Amino acid sequence: MALALTDDTGRHGATDQISDDQLMLAYRRGDKRAFDALYTKYKNPLHGYLYRHCNSETQTAELFQDVWVRVIASSSRFEGKGRFRSWIFTLAHNCLVDFYRKNEKQQQHTTYEESAGGNGPDDEAGDRELRSALDKSLRRLPLDQRQAFCLREEQGFSIKEIAVIQNVSAEAAKSRLRYAYKKLKESMRGQRS
Amino acid sequence: MKPNDRNSWVQEDHEMAAEFHDIAKAWQKEKPEVPSLQAALDRKVKKFAYSQIEDELQQNWLFGQGPRLATAATLFFAIGVYFVFSLPEEGRAPEPARKVDSSIERRPSATRLANQREADLNFAREAWEKARWEQTQKATASGWVKLSLVVSDQGNIEKIDVVESCAKRNGHCEEDSDLNTYAIDMVKRKSYKPGVHEELILSNRQGQPN
Numbered sequence: 448m449a450l451a452l453t454d455d456t457g458r459h460g461a462t463d464q465i466s467d468d469q470l471m472l473a474y475r476r477g478d479k480r481a482f483d484a485l486y487t488k489y490k491n492p493l494h495g496y497l498y499r500h501c502n503s504e505t506q507t508a509e510l511f512q513d514v515w516v517r518v519i520a521s522s523s524r525f526e527g528k529g530r531f532r533s534w535i536f537t538l539a540h541n542c543l544v545d546f547y548r549k550n551e552k553q554q555q556h557t558t559y560e561e562s563a564g565g566n567g568p569d570d571e572a573g574d575r576e577l578r579s580a581l582d583k584s585l586r587r588l589p590l591d592q593r594q595a596f597c598l599r600e601e602q603g604f605s606i607k608e609i610a611v612i613q614n615v616s617a618e619a620a621k622s623r624l625r626y627a628y629k630k631l632k633e634s635m636r637g638q639r640s
Numbered sequence: 641m642k643p644n645d646r647n648s649w650v651q652e653d654h655e656m657a658a659e660f661h662d663i664a665k666a667w668q669k670e671k672p673e674v675p676s677l678q679a680a681l682d683r684k685v686k687k688f689a690y691s692q693i694e695d696e697l698q699q700n701w702l703f704g705q706g707p708r709l710a711t712a713a714t715l716f717f718a719i720g721v722y723f724v725f726s727l728p729e730e731g732r733a734p735e736p737a738r739k740v741d742s743s744i745e746r747r748p749s750a751t752r753l754a755n756q757r758e759a760d761l762n763f764a765r766e767a768w769e770k771a772r773w774e775q776t777q778k779a780t781a782s783g784w785v786k787l788s789l790v791v792s793d794q795g796n797i798e799k800i801d802v803v804e805s806c807a808k809r810n811g812h813c814e815e816d817s818d819l820n821t822y823a824i825d826m827v828k829r830k831s832y833k834p835g836v837h838e839e840l841i842l843s844n845r846q847g848q849p850n
Contacts, residue, residue: 477693486686495674503831504675515685519692556754582672600667606656607649621656628660635666 467531469627475522476601486515489535492602496536499597500543510546512541536602537612540594547590577635588627595620596627774840783807783816783843785823791832800824803838819843 452617465473467488473481494515518536525534585593592615598604598612612618657664778784786804789797802823807816823841830839 448726474689474693479690479693482689482693484684486689490677490682494677498674504678508678508681511681512685516688519689522692544688577666578670578672581667581670591659598768600664601671605649605653615827621652628656628663632660635663 454513455476468527469526471522471531472523472527485531489532493539495601496539497543499601500590500593506546510539510542513542513546518541533608533611534602536598536604536616540612540614543590543594551600580634580637581631584631588630590624591615592627592630595623596631599624725850777840777842779844781808781844783819785820785841785843787823787827787839787841789832789837789839791825791834791837793834795834796832797828797832800827809842 465484467485470481472486475487490511494507494511497510497514498504501507501510514535518535521538525531585596588596594613597610598609599606604612606621606624607617610617610623611618613623615623726738769819774786784806785802786805788801788803790799792798802820805823806813807819808814822843823839826841827839
C-alpha cells in the first residue's frame with residue numbers, strides 16, 4: 448500500500464485521501480509510515496486535550512505516552528468502522544479517568560498554573576486576564592464537564608460523539624456541556640464587570 | 641426535549657452552538673495556549689510503535705525473522721530432495737560417502753536373506769535333479785538328442801537347435817542325423833509355453849529312434 452507522508456508542518460500528501468481507519472489498519476499490517484501519518488495528525492490535538500486536564504507538562508507527557516501506548520497495544524483490536532477519531536479520544540478519556548482515580552485527592556480540582564498564560568504586551572493585559580480567567584474557570588469544572596467542553600470546542604465533536612467517548616447517554620453529554628458553558632459564561636461576565 | 645434520531649441530535653448541536661455562541665467565540669479567541677510537544681516524546685512514541693510492529697513481524701509464522709529462515713530452509717530442503725529423487729537412474733549423482741557407520745543400514749533384512757537363500761537352494765536342487773534324471777535317462781537309452789528351442793508369445797516354435805546328440809554304437813556316441821530329425825519332429829508335435837526350453841529326446845534302440 449503506497450502512502451504519501453504527511454509532514455510535521457501540516458502539509459498533507461496523498462494520505463489525505465486515505466482514511467484514518469485505513470491508516471490504522473495499514474499500521475497493523477506493519478506499515479510504519481501509516482503510523483507516522485496518524486501520529487502527525489493527532490499528536491497536537493491529543494496533547495492539547497490532555498493538557499487542559501493536567502497540572503503540568505510532565506503529567507501531560509505521561510498521559511500522552513499512556514494514550515499512544517494504548518493506541519498501539521489496542522491496534523490489533525481496532526475494527527475500523529470509520530471511528531478512529533472517536534476511538535482515540537475514547538482512549539484518552541479512559542486514560543484521564545484512570546489518572547484522576549489514582550490521584551483523586553490531588554486532582555479533584557486542578558489548580559491553575561501561572562505558566563499556562565501567554566506573555567503578551569501590556570496593552571493586551573485585558574485579554575490576558577480574560578484568558579487566565581477562562582483557564583481558571585475551565586480547570587475548576589468537574590472532569591466530565593471539562594472533557595465535554597474541550598471535546599466540543601477544541602476537537603469539534605458533536606453531542607452524540609461526546610456521549611460515545613464518555614460512555615454516557617447523549618442526554619447526559621448534552622447536560623454536561625450545558626453546565627460547562629454556563630459556568631464559563633458566568634466567569635466571563637464576572638471578569639468583564 | 642429528548643431527540644431520538646440522528647437528525648434531531650444534529651439539530652440539537654446547532655441549537656447549542658447558537659445558544660453559547662459568545663462563549664465559543666471568546667474561547668476560540670482567548671483560549672490559553674498549550675505548550676508545544678517535546679520532540680523527545682515524539683521519538684519515544686514512534687520508537688515504541690515501530691518496535692511493536694517489528695515484534696509482531698518477528699512472531700509471524702511466515703514473515704518473522706526466525707520462522708522466515710526456517711521456512712526458507714525447509715523449502716530448499718524439500719526442493720533438494722525432490723530434485724535428487726526425480727533424477728533418472730543414470731543421471732543420479734553418486735551418493736556422498738557417509739561418515740556414519742552404515743553397515744547396519746545397508747544390511748538386508750533377515751527375512752529377505754532367508755527367502756533369497758531358499759530360492760537359491762530350490763534352483764540348485766531342481767538343476768541337480770534335472771541333471772541326475774538326464775544322466776539316468778542317457779545311461780539307459782541307446783541314444784538321445786538334447787534340443788534347445790525358442791517359443792514365441794503365440795506358442796509357435798521359432799527356432800530349434802541341437803545342443804547334444806548321441807547315438808550309441810559300440811559303447812561310443814556318434815552323430816546320427818536321422819536321430820536328430822526324429823527328435824526335432826517329436827518336439828514339433830508338442831506344445832510349449834512361450835520362452836526358451838530344453839528338451840531331451842531318447843532312443844531305445846541303437847541307431848533307431850524310440
